[in-house]
Amino acid sequence: MKTSKLSSALARAFWIAGLCLSLAAPAATLGPTLKAQISRLPPTDSVGTVIVAFHDTAGGLTTAHLDVLQSAGFTTGRTLLNLGMVAVNATVAQVGTLSRHPAVRSLWANDPLRYSMHEARVLTGVESLQSDPANGGRQAQTGS
Numbered sequence: 001m002k003t004s005k006l007s008s009a010l011a012r013a014f015w016i017a018g019l020c021l022s023l024a025a026p027a028a029t030l031g032p033t034l035k036a037q038i039s040r041l042p043p044t045d046s047v048g049t050v051i052v053a054f055h056d057t058a059g060g061l062t063t064a065h066l067d068v069l070q071s072a073g074f075t076t077g078r079t080l081l082n083l084g085m086v087a088v089n090a091t092v093a094q095v096g097t098l099s100r101h102p103a104v105r106s107l108w109a110n111d112p113l114r115y116s117m118h119e120a121r122v123l124t125g126v127e128s129l130q131s132d133p134a135n136g137g138r139q140a141q142t143g144s
Helices: 002-023 032-040 063-071 092-099 117-124 126-131
Strands: 046-054 078-080 085-091 104-109
Touching (some): 032 092, 046 063, 046 092, 063 085, 092 104
Antiparallel strands (some): 046 085, 046 104, 078 085
């Protein structure tokens, strides 16, 4: 009798733990621009081009990844095969659907890139290395 109560209690505990884990399954990461867009637009509005990145892309994109997009209503997109990403024109509702799919890693708006070459050179010490004669560096000469 005591064994069956213990087994029943353990079974309930594992069921509850499994339920908690399934409810706590991580959603896809949303980029800040995309997150701001979907918070202020109705579900049928377009958010423009969205970059969808998938989990498990060691071998590039697979038909399973593309099936996820088709199930969310996408019929076209630009595949980045080796990166495991697809660029699609999405609505707010489609972003919501994809963000809850376990195969989707992240969703980002196709924001323009901003290059920070000067900051990168300062952070990595390139300027001081190039101007230090002890390291064989020399400063570039300008003018005549």
